[in-house]
Amino acid sequence: xxxxxxxxxxxxxxxxxxxxxxxxxxxxxxxxxxxxxxxxxxxxxxxxxxxxxxxxxxxxxxxxxxxxxxxxxxxxxxxxxxxxxxxxxxxxxxxxxxxxxxxxxxxxxxxxxxxxxxxxxxxxxxxxxxxxxxxxxxxxxxxxxxxxxxxxxxxxxxxxxxxxxxxxxxxxxxxxxxxxxxxxxxxxxxxx
Numbered sequence: 001x002x003x004x005x006x007x008x009x010x011x012x013x014x015x016x017x018x019x020x021x022x023x024x025x026x027x028x029x030x031x032x033x034x035x036x037x038x039x040x041x042x043x044x045x046x047x048x049x050x051x052x053x054x055x056x057x058x059x060x061x062x063x064x065x066x067x068x069x070x071x072x073x074x075x076x077x078x079x080x081x082x083x084x085x086x087x088x089x090x091x092x093x094x095x096x097x098x099x100x101x102x103x104x105x106x107x108x109x110x111x112x113x114x115x116x117x118x119x120x121x122x123x124x125x126x127x128x129x130x131x132x133x134x135x136x137x138x139x140x141x142x143x144x145x146x147x148x149x150x151x152x153x154x155x156x157x158x159x160x161x162x163x164x165x166x167x168x169x170x171x172x173x174x175x176x177x178x179x180x181x182x183x184x185x186x187x188x189x190x191x192x
Contacts, residue, residue, distance in 0.1 A: 025069045031189025033061040041179030058086045077106040077117050098125040102147045113156030119147040145173035163191040
C-alpha cells in the first residue's frame with residue numbers, strides 16, 4: 001500500500017505542468033454530510049445497548065475528494081470521509097468518530113451531472129463510552145472495505161469555478177472478529 005501511495009504522490013507532483021495546461025485535469029470538492037451507522041458484531045454490544053436508551057443524538061460529518069481526469073467521463077477519485085456520532089442521556093454517552101480514506105473510479109454515464117463511484121477504502125472507528133455510571137471506555141478498530149456513491153453535479157460541463165453537488169454513499173467496512181460497519185450518508189458539497 002505504501003508503494004502505491006508513493007507512486008500516486010510522485011505522479012501528481014511530477015505532472016504539475018499538466019494542471020496548468022488543462023484546468024479540467026485536476027479538481028477537488030469539500031462538503032458536509034449526515035448519515036446513519038449500523039454496527040454489527042460482539043464488540044458493538046455496548047453501543048447497541050445504549051442506542052435503545054438514548055434520547056439525544058447528533059450525526060454530522062465531512063467529505064472531501066480529489067479528482068484526476070483519465071477520460072472525458074471518467075476520473076480517478078481519491079478522498080476522505082468522516083462521520084461523528086454523538087449520543088447522550090444524562091451523564092452517559094456513546095460517541096463515535098469514524099473516518100475512512102478511499103481511492104477508486106468516478107464515472108459519468110451520460111445523464112447530465114449524474115455520476116457514480118466505486119472505491120476501495122480503509123479507515124478507523126473510535127468509540128468513547130460511559131454507560132450506567134461505569135468508568136470511561138475507549139475502543140478503536142481499523143478495517144478496510146468498499147465505498148459506493150451516487151451524486152449529481154449541477155454544473156457538470158459548464159464553465160464555472162464552483163459547482164454544487166448533492167449525493168450519497170454507502171460504505172461497508174469489516175473490522176475483524178466478525179464486526180461490521182455499514183454507513184449510509186447523504187451530503188452536499190462544492191466542487192472547485
